[in-house]
């Protein structure tokens with residue numbers, strides 16, 4: 083059933099003067115998905131670069147109680163931009179005009195549709211760095227990154243999106259245009275609404291502009307690959323390096339299943355008989371780097387590393403990182419469906435989490451691959467399966483719930499970076515407790531009394547279960 | 552007649568859509584997504600529409616027509632896709648399934664029938680086309696037509712292409728076309744030259760130059776008789792059976808000659824020849840022969856790199872840029888060779904344009920049947936081309952060559968910029984006429 087009726091459409095077309103209102107069925111189907119599961123047909127799709135038009139549209143939708151769903155490039159892995167209750171998709175990827183680097187203030191001012199990789203490029207051209215680097219940077223929008231509080235390999239040393247946003251312009255669900263934070267790194271005036279909006283998955287309003295903090299670009303980087311005969315040893319090495327006061331910029335883990343998959347996909351000379359490998363990148367002053375590399379190599383050997391490889395030149399270095407990049411494409415050649423989890427544990431619990439994951443894999447007989455940003459405890463246990471095989475999918479569901487339970491029992495969290503969306507909503511209470519979840523719900527109700535802004539996300543519906551099959 | 556879901560799945564190759572994880576990695580490289588600005592015209596969007604058909608969520612198949620008509624078939628999306636979705640096959644299957652069910656409007660039907668079934672595959676007809684271009688210009692008709700403005704009223708905006716038509720070749724000259732040429736010095740290879748139908752009708756001169764340049768580089772060149780159109784335009788328009796027929800005719804024609812390579816100079820045709828193995832893989836009698844043919848098929852730039860160019864004259868300070876043929880880059884994966892050859896021309900200044908890999912919008916007969924869409928894509932391409940301030944735009948495919956000529960004309964740059972086929976440029980530098 084459509085919530086938008088033809089009278090509404092006329093009014094919406096009158097509001098959106100400079101943009102487009104898409105109502106064709108082929109267009110509606112083309113905005114019915116993201117990078118997770120399910121198809122939800124919106125009633126219509128709005129594209130406009132004008133904040134004023136969006137403000138009027140939100141006021142109108144709030145009055146008529148029509149659900150709105152902000153959408154960047156729909157690379158969400160948790161169902162964030164899906165129009166689960168019908169209504170209007172707002173395609174904000176078209177708001178991609180503003181990308182200013184203010185050298186003196188060390189900030190970037192951006193509109194929400196700018197691709198994150200373009201911010202990286204613009205910053206680097208001026209000798210700066212915008213550190214958050216989700217692997218989807220070249221396709222995802224900064225608006226989506228802010229709403230999901232995305233992070234990447236560099237999160238280990240530099241933190242994630244929320245650590246670099248100091249100001250926002252937001253349209254509230256009632257159609258007010260507000261500014262939070264500002265252009266200064268220090269700002270304690272009142273509640274920190276900026277941080278509340280970041281990671282709110284589009285449920286508290288539409289981000290129409292952001293002020294991002296930049297840092298000077300490090301002078302040099304160095305890479306090393308460390309090979310292990312046991313996954314748990316690899317986990318130990320990670321803790322050991324970090325507790326020795328060395329702070330790599332990236333620390334990426336690949337288990338045997340992912341090594342083998344990559345080698346089969348594209349032979350790069352990786353050790354297929356190894357149980358795990360870690361790729362480490364350090365950045366900083368070239369002299370300090372040399373010393374840190376040899377120190378880290380030594381530490382790895384003491385916990386039983388089989389081999390430490392240091393690339394001879396930049397080309398070899400690129401080759402090693404290519405191996406890591408190929409994990410995702412390589413593993414889906416085994417079976418078509420990839421359930422990509424991002425449960426995260428405290429750093430000290432990495433070895434224990436590795437053990438628990440192996441147990442879960444064997445218990446449910448699922449094809450579990452572990453790789454990812456191990457340095458910050460954000461392991462990416464991926465289950466490779468076939469969504470048309472219902473029996474297998476029900477085992478996968480059980481395995482996924484158990485992964486969540488394990489992460490929370492070890493003091494970790496459901497999601498390190500992909501967000502809750504609809505996929506993980508059923509597990510919220512397990513992590514937050516009833517009172518914690520209720521507090522969040524109350525915040526949502528105050529911001530959005532008519533529940534029009536991205537409804538159906540984060541908060542579980544009564545009796546909602548995870549469904550993969 | 553309601554086709555059963557199972558049959559639809561087979562026809563649309565629904566299975567192949569399951570490899571798409573909707574990651575969106577293909578979005579930044581897709582020219583139609585960039586130009587039209589909505590998912591309906593993105594690879595991911597198009598694949599999803601097929602998925603929806605296979606899942607029974609879309610039953611009105613006409614919903615797929617516009618999105619698939621407006622796809623350029625440039626296959627840039629395939630190169631960006633981390634999971635190896637075979638978009639090219641999906642596109643062909645979908646178009647074939649749609650064509651089967653569609654009743655075209657009369658003019659479109661006529662154009663499709665006459666161009667695809669009669670003109671391109673027939674050497675005679677293509678020669679007539681070539682001749683009539685010549686006659687048209689020589690007889691003064693062209694001037695009269697230009698003056699009268701009648702060109703503007705031609706169907707499909709064919710008038711827009713009129714002013715960029717190449718210098719025509721007289722029937723006498725065409726009759727003297729080379730059919731064979733020995734290697735100038737020591738022979739390195741014997742090659743069979745694939746003339747291509749559009750190349751031969753419109754760019755006869757470039758074909759002649761190609762043969763001469765190959766001979767200079769050390770190849771015995773033979774133009775095999777009874778060769779025909781490669782079938783690319785048919786395959787891309789959903790006429791798969793016709794494409795298969797043409798492929799078989801070509802395989803038969805070229806099998807008669809024991810050449811080291813079958814050499815072509817048109818990126819689009821070359822890609823089709825390269826895919827004969829795939830096109831005929833289901834026909835046991837043909838599969839191996841087609842694969843052997845494809846293995847021998849090479850772009851002329853590959854052979855010239857291999858054999859080495861004759862001595863080239865200095866072109867001091869000339870600014871040159873290169874508009875890639877999508878099919879040569881994304882299907883044949885011939886990427887570096889043309890650049891290597893260009894960089895051997897002494898003194899030139901080679902500049903890559905921004906978004907160099909994006910399609911120019913010519914795409915077979917796309918610029919004829921989807922004229923407005925094609926011009927939007929061309930305008931974007933010209934913006935980046937202009938920024939290079941190049942005096943020469945190099946192309947490696949007749950469609951791209953015409954389109955870039957049109958772009959130069961539309962921008963009013965005919966005085967300062969010219970579009971050339973790579974071979975024309977190299978021949979010019981080598982002093983071959």
Ligand SMILES: Cc1cc2nc3c(=O)[nH]c(=O)nc-3n(C[C@H](O)[C@H](O)[C@H](O)COP(=O)(O)OP(=O)(O)OC[C@H]3O[C@@H](n4cnc5c(N)ncnc54)[C@H](O)[C@@H]3O)c2cc1C
Pocket residue numbers: 116117151152153154155156157158159161162163174194215216217218221222223224225226227228229230231232233234235283284285287288289290410499500501536573574575
């Ligand atoms: C192959 C692949 C790799 C990935 N790797 C990573 C990774 O390394 N790290 C990581 O963190 N994530 C990763 N992701 C997940 C995803 O890319 C991120 O969540 C990304 O931030 C989503 O951006 P988007 O522009 O696609 O937003 P969308 O998916 O369109 O939207 C995401 C959420 O943001 C909301 N939203 C979007 N724009 C706005 C706005 N302007 N205002 C308010 N709300 C808005 C939407 O409502 C939705 O809830 C990956 C995804 C894929 C497919």
Ligand code: SF4
Pocket residue numbers: 580581582583584592593594597621622623624625626627628629638
């Ligand atoms: S073939 Fe070209 S135009 Fe068509 S979807 Fe792929 S990238 Fe886009």
Ligand code: SF4
Pocket residue numbers: 570571572573574575576577578594595598628631632633634635636
């Ligand atoms: S890149 Fe490949 S998998 Fe990703 S959306 Fe495009 S076609 Fe699908």
